[in-house]
Amino acid sequence: MLKMKNVSKVYRTDTVETHALREFSLTVDEGEFVSVTGPSGSGKTTFLNIAGLLEDLTSGTYELDGRDISKLNDKERSNVRNEKIGFIFQSFNLIPELNIFDNVDVPLRYRGFKADERKRRIEQSIEMVGLGSRLSHLPAQLSGGQQQRVAIARALAGEPRFLLADEPTGNLDTNMADSVLDLLGEINAAGTTIIMVTHELGLADRAKRNIFVRDGQVSDGAPELHLASMAAG
Amino acid sequence: MFRYYLKLGTLSIRANPILSALMVAAIAIGIGACMTIMTVRHVMSGNPIEHKNDQLYHVQVDNWNPDDPYDDPDGAPVQVTYLDAKALFDAGRAFRQTTSFKTSRVIQPEGADARPFQEESRATTADFFTMFDVPFLYGSGWDRSADETLEHVIVLSRELNEKLFGGENSVGRTLMINDESFRVTGVVDTWNPVPKYYDVNNNPFEDPAQLFLPFSVAIAGNYDNSGNTSCWKPIPDGTGREGFLASECIWIQMWVELQNESAKQDYMTFLDAYVEEQKLIGRFPRPLNNHLRNPDEWMRYNEVVDDDVDVLLGLAVLFLVVCLLNTIGLLLAKAMRSAKNTSLRRALGASKAELFKQHVIEAGMIGVAGGLFGIVMTWFGLRGIENLYADYDFIQHLVRMDWSMVMLAVALAVVSALGAALYPTWRTCNITPASYLRLQ
Amino acid sequence: MEIGPIWRAMWQSKGGYLLIGLQIAVTMAIMVNAFAIMQERASKMGRPSGIDEANTFALASVAFKPDLDYQSLIREDLEMLRNTPGVINAVVTNSFPLRQGGWSEGLHREPGVGKSVSSSAIYFVDEHGLETFGMNLVDGENFTPAQVAWDSDSDDFWPATVIITQALAEDLFPDHEGSYVGNTFWFNDDNPANIVGVVERLQAPWPTWTGVERSMLVPLIRESEFSRYVIRTEPGRRDELMPQIEEMLSASNKERIIRSVETAADARKLAYLGDSSMISILTFVIGLLTAITGLGIVGLASFSVARRKRQIGIRRALGATKTAIVRYFMIENFIVSSIGIVIGAILAVALNIFMVQAFALTPLAWYVIPIAMLILWTVGQVAVAGPARRASNVSPAIATRSS
Structure with a gap:
């Protein structure tokens, strides 16, 4: 379903070559809830960017839903992002000038849905995250947890197969974080594959499977061990 | 999608009112200067027969x-x-x-x-x-x-x-x-x-x-x-x-x-x-x-058109160039400011082509506004010329704007604004989707 | 010493800076050339016409009844004009300086029709011309009444004596030394003219003519339905006498009309209207251009401050003083302006060379360039001062915030 094989990513400047991922291989099956952890600079964000088609890979193969991603042009890649992937960011990344409705509307516009179809999906997904009464609010009028819920609604509105979450609770207090994670659990239970990048140990427990990344590679061994050692270090 | 982009353009202009006003004013003044002289030249070089x-x-x-x-x-x-x-x-x-x-x-x-x-x-x-x-x-x-x-x-x-x-x-x-x-x-x-x-x-x-x-x-x-x-x-x-x-x-x-x-x-x-x-x-x-x-x-x-008019026209065109460089700079600054936004839209599935359309439509809106104000500026410019040369009985016949000039003013403004938008839009389209999404 | 790191930081986002630089460059090119044109026009307008402009006016008498005795009409008119209290003198002539319409002739050093060696504006006057125009006779003498001819009197149209300007004398006899009085030139194949006097200055009626300083007085009164009188009044009495004299002449003879009553000052205004308007337009253009470029700099600097808030906060946290932050932005603007100004100077000279060729303008004076440079540097520094101050007010605490 998501299949990375020997993926490498090298950032080059005039003087330095940084290997963010080296020979990275990973398969994620339909319906999984995978957490990706690792120390700062381990390459987990790069992994997420490549998985989400936000960046190109330097070498290796990446198949998503059986399609070889490296062969796609910009428009096709944009379409894949739009239709198959939903993003959730640490800092929510809502557009401040747009109200809740219009924020959720953004990916649907690029999808080319008709107006009534968009409306139905927006209302449905906002209802799902429990903000049905706030459609015309601006992001700044909502709490952090509510903003993240809107971001989740935006990610879900297009009914993606994958949800990529990057430290989704990093900017939230514990209560809000818990409710967001509960929501992610429900979404996963409904069949959406979730890959969540985080450095918080507690978060990783929520996932059904943990991946530990170090030095741009999936590290072998028991995740718990690494987590413990990381916590110690 | 066109209407959606019009809406986004309006929002963006409203979000940056001073900057947008500066761009519209720059285009309007540049167009006004050019069109004032072009109108006079158009009449002077006309062929009534x-x-x-x-x-x-x-x-x-x-x-x-x-x-x-x-x-x-x-x-x-x-x-x-x-x-x-x-x-x-x-x-x-x-x-x-x-x-x-x-x-x-x-x-x-x-x-x-x-x-x-x-x-x-x-x-x-x-x-x-x-x-x-x-x-x-x-x-x-x-x-x-x-x-x-x-x-x-x-x-x-x-x-x-x-x-x-x-x-x-x-x-x-x-x-x-x-x-x-x-x-x-x-x-x-x-x-x-x-x-x-x-x-x-x-x-x-x-x-x-x-x-x-x-x-x-x-x-x-x-x-x-x-x-x-x-x-x-x-x-x-x-x-x-x-x-x-x-x-x-x-x-x-x-x-x-x-x-x-x-x-x-x-x-x-x-x-x-x-x-x-x-x-x-x-x-x-x-x-x-x-x-x-x-x-x-x-x-x-017989060189009916006075040399001064050509000199002024040349300077007016350069003036427009300055106004456009000004606009390009401001658009670029704006594009850089909204880079995070752009980056997010890319992540949410906007292709480069869609972003290009969005920004070109926004620039077009600025251009149309600049053109319309440019017509007003031209009117003032022509009144200025008329006043300066009031002692020439004939001046009133040289400062008349016709429809072709009005259309030209708007067209020139839109083309100018789109031209000015090219480089900033190109920069915008090349913002990588991942670049601004983490921090800030 | 700070320039190095600032320059290297700027190089990272050169696109934006290049645009401001280019804008300043084109602004500079326009400004310099506009200055050059303004200067040329102003010096053109500053040339004296040679007549007592402040106290002179002119009017025309147009007779419409046939068989009028023009000679006695002119005699009566002149008598009346010269006896009017407040009038210094009056003369009947074909034109006067700044009027933009008149008579010119090609001149020859030898008798014959061949290529003329010079040309000159002709003013037909009598012995009162010198005083009426208020000219300064530098050599020789005024006409005697006997030298003044009426064109009905003789078959020989051209009188044999003339008074010419210094500039015409030099143009006609470039190798001559000493007094020009007594020299002879020819109007055409058989009309010699003997120079009896030289005046310091008297412009031709056409200010745009390259030979504008070349003119001459010819002692002749032309008899026709049309005569133009030029009247010089005592200082300050022109406006009072103008309507009075117009009415007097109108009333004296009903078989002609009086028209084209205008002062020499009116004529000057009209003659130089193109030049004075050009100066006004260019002044306005320079003002507007400076404002736009200044506002552009303000706008871009504000943006750059907004974008670099975090960076500024970090600098402040690391110990930069407010002054240091202001200086940073000022130096950055100075670098951009300087690059723009240097490119602008090159553009300005190129544009000027083109305009000199295409429109026969005079080349620009060197000092216009440093003046424009100074203006643009100042505009840049003033424009960036506001945003720079705002930058210096960014709190160092911003460095520790992550969002």
């Missing part, structure tokens, strides 16, 4: 000094002598032909306390009115026969008819001019060709003649030429008016109407033959140098 451009020809024959051309290096004189005007007119070899000159006449209105006044006049021939499509309010020009019989007939301008006869149909009425009685045959409707193509030697930008009377009557009555007279060969002492008429002095404008290219060639052959014949009696000492120039060519030959 465009539709007969391939039938009307100004006649030039070179009777000038063998040692000293009229115009370096070998330009022919821009007017003709009375000798040649008369000979060529009498030959009647063109479909229509007219000879004319500018003169001043004193009109003596009826009534004891009415004061005589002077008016700019044109001594010309019957064909003048048909050749130049002069519109008539009442009556018409005079018959060709009047030219031959020295009939004292006259055509008035609408303005003068207003002044003398209160605007009523004055055809058939008589008028005292320099103590001679003239009969009105027609009143010209509003007719103000800009430039005054039929006589560009004597200021192409002045009000047209207020009255027209037969050339033959003017010659017989020794009317002074109030336009330009140039001589190269002295008039023998003591020969008076006759000596002047027989001289090599040029002071008459001659036009012919030729219906097609072969007629033009025939007339050229005739002109050459005429000059060759005159050479036999000692005139025309210079090499054959005859020209038939149509109104377009004639106005360009």
Whole structure:
């Protein structure tokens, strides 16, 4: 379903070559809830960017839903992002000038849905995250947890197969974080594959499977061990 | 999607009101500067007789000094002598032909306390009115026969008819001019060709003649030429008016109407033959140098458009360039500011093409606003020009905006804004989706 | 010493800076050339015409009844004018300086029709011309009444004596040394003219003519339906006498009309209207251009401050003073302006060379360039001062915030 094989990513400047991922291989099956952890600079964000088609890979193969991603042009890649992937960011990344409705509307516009179809999906997904009464609010009028819920609604509105979450609770207090994670659990239970990048140990427990990344590679061994050692270090 | 982008554009403009206003103002001022000068130039370089451009020809024959051309290096004189005007007119070899000159006449209105006044006049021939499509309010020009019989007939301008006869149909009425009685045959409707193509030697930008009377009557009555007279060969002492008429002095404008290219060639052959014949009696000492120039060519030959206008136009275009560089800079700054937004849209599935459309539409909106304000600026610019040159009676005719200029202003503004948007939009489209999504 | 790191930081986002630089460059090119044109026009307008402009006016008498005795009409008119209290003198002439219409002749050093060696404006006057125009006779003498001819009197149209301007004398006799009085030239094949006097200055009627300083007085009164009188009044009495004299002449003879009443000052205004308007337009253009470029700099600097808030906060946290932050932005602007100004100077000279060729303008004076440079540097620094101050007010605490 998501299949990375020997993926490498090298950032080059005039003087330095940084290997963010080296020979990275990973398969994620339909319906999984995978957490990706690792120390700062381990390459987990790069992994997420490549998985989400936000960046190109330097070498290796990446198949998503059986399609070889490296062969796609910009428009096709944009379409894949739009239709198959939903993003959730640490800092929510809502557009401040747009109200809740219009924020959720953004990916649907690029999808080319008709107006009534968009409306139905927006209302449905906002209802799902429990903000049905706030459609015309601006992001700044909502709490952090509510903003993240809107971001989740935006990610879900297009009914993606994958949800990529990057430290989704990093900017939230514990209560809000818990409710967001509960929501992610429900979404996963409904069949959406979730890959969540985080450095918080507690978060990783929520996932059904943990991946530990170090030095741009999936590290072998028991995740718990690494987590413990990381916590110690 | 177009409407969605219009909405996004509106939001973006509202989110950055000062910056957007600055961009609109920069484009508007640049467009205003350009369009002000372009409007003046457009009017100055216009051809009011465009539709007969391939039938009307100004006649030039070179009777000038063998040692000293009229115009370096070998330009022919821009007017003709009375000798040649008369000979060529009498030959009647063109479909229509007219000879004319500018003169001043004193009109003596009826009534004891009415004061005589002077008016700019044109001594010309019957064909003048048909050749130049002069519109008539009442009556018409005079018959060709009047030219031959020295009939004292006259055509008035609408303005003068207003002044003398209160605007009523004055055809058939008589008028005292320099103590001679003239009969009105027609009143010209509003007719103000800009430039005054039929006589560009004597200021192409002045009000047209207020009255027209037969050339033959003017010659017989020794009317002074109030336009330009140039001589190269002295008039023998003591020969008076006759000596002047027989001289090599040029002071008459001659036009012919030729219906097609072969007629033009025939007339050229005739002109050459005429000059060759005159050479036999000692005139025309210079090499054959005859020209038939149509109104377009004639106005360009006489450089009707003032150099200052071209200088200003050049500066105005550079001015617009500055305004656009300004706009490009501001758009770029704006694009960089909204880079995070762009990056997010990319993540949410917007392709480069979609982003390009979004930003081009936004720039187009700024361009349209700039164009509309630019029209307002142009209006102010033209009023400014009008005020500056208020002492030129004619200035009001040069500062008129027509629809083509309005359309041009908007088009120029939109093209400028889109042009200005290219680089910033290109930069925007190349923002990678991942680049701004984490921190900040 | 700070320039190095600032320059290297700027190089990272050169696109934006290049745009401001280019904008300043084109602004500079326009400004310099506009200055050059303004300067040329102003010096043209500053040339004296040679007549007492402040106290002179002119009017025309147009007779419309045939068979009028023009000679006695002119004699009567002149007598009346010269006896009017407040009038210094009056003369009948064909034209006067600044009127933009007149008579010119090609001149020859030898008799004959060949190529003329010089040309000159002609003013037909009598012995009162010198005083009426208020000219300064530098050599020779005024006409005697006997030298003044009426054109009906003789077959010989051209009188044998003339008074010419210094500039015409030099143009006609470039190799001559000493007094020009007594020299002879020819109007055409058989009309010699003997120079009896030289005046310092008297412009031709056409200010745009390249030979504008070349003119001469010819002692002749032309008899025709049209005569033009030039009247010089005592200082300050022109406006009062103008309507009075117009009315007097109108009333004296009903077989002519009086028209074209205008002061020499009116004539000057009209003659130089193109030039004075050009100066006004260009002044306006320069003002507007400077404002736009200044506002552009303000806008871009504000943006750059907004974008670099965090960076500024970090600098402040690391110990940069407010002054140091202001200086940073000022130096950055100085670098951009300098690059723009240098490119602008090159553009300006190129544009000027083009305009000199295309429109026969005079080349620009070198000092216009440093003046424009100074203006643009100042505009840049003033424009960036506001945003720079705002930058210096960014709190150092921003460095520790992550969002």
